Amino acid sequence: MVKLHIYKRRNMSKPCPDIDLAYTAGILDGEGCICITKRGDLRGRRHPYIMLEVIIVNTQEWLGHWLRAQFGGTLKQQHKLPPNKDLWVWNLTNTKASEFLELLLPFIHLKRPQAELAISFQHMKNSPHRAKNHLTEEEATYQESVHILMCGYNNRGI
Numbered sequence: 451m452v453k454l455h456i457y458k459r460r461n462m463s464k465p466c467p468d469i470d471l472a473y474t475a476g477i478l479d480g481e482g483c484i485c486i487t488k489r490g491d492l493r494g495r496r497h498p499y500i501m502l503e504v505i506i507v508n509t510q511e512w513l514g515h516w517l518r519a520q521f522g523g524t525l526k527q528q529h530k531l532p533p534n535k536d537l538w539v540w541n542l543t544n545t546k547a548s549e550f551l552e553l554l555l556p557f558i559h560l561k562r563p564q565a566e567l568a569i570s571f572q573h574m575k576n577s578p579h580r581a582k583n584h585l586t587e588e589e590a591t592y593q594e595s596v597h598i599l600m601c602g603y604n605n606r607g608i
Contacts, residue, residue, distance in 0.1 A: 466520065466553075474517070475557035482506040484551065484564040486571060486593075486600040497590040500597050502572050504547040506540045514538035521550055548572035564603050571596045 478484075483505045488498045506517060514525045523542040530536050542550050551558075551565045558565050574592065585593070 468557075470520065471554055472557040474520070475554040475559075477506060477508075477513070477517075478504070478554060479558060479560040481508050482561070483604065484547075484561055484568050484600070485604065486568065486597045488597065497585050497593075500593040502544055502547045502568050502575075504542045504550060504568075507537050508540075509535040509537060511536075511538050514540045522546060545572060545576060548576075564600060567596060567600060567603070 483503075485503045485505065486500060487503050488500050506514075508514065511527075517523065517540045518525045521542065523540055523546065526539045528537040528539055541547075548569050551569050555562070555565055555569070571593070574589075
């Protein structure tokens, strides 16, 4: 029997079979990246904007469109000079990325430490007790430390 999960796709809720979640987790483990990235300049802020991002890069156009149809997000084409193939870059950010990782977590093997750290990071950012437009020094230090830890995971290939 195929187990189904309900996951809000672009504009609808449809069941997502476990086999599709396991397949997607395998793609993430092999072709993906879970990052805590710094974005933009400070623009008058005391601390940089640090965000969760999940990226999958592949040369197969259909895969990018399938991921976007299943889980939302953005898809961009990166043109390469021959003989290299064009790349398709699919990504999710912030809360959508965290929800995606939570859905796949039972099936993620290689990138489980990054996924767990990313989910924890986003839960802290989404905390109702946190001021939306202002970081305390403690929150900024936490975000920076998670950014550094994630960079370490990704540089080691974990």
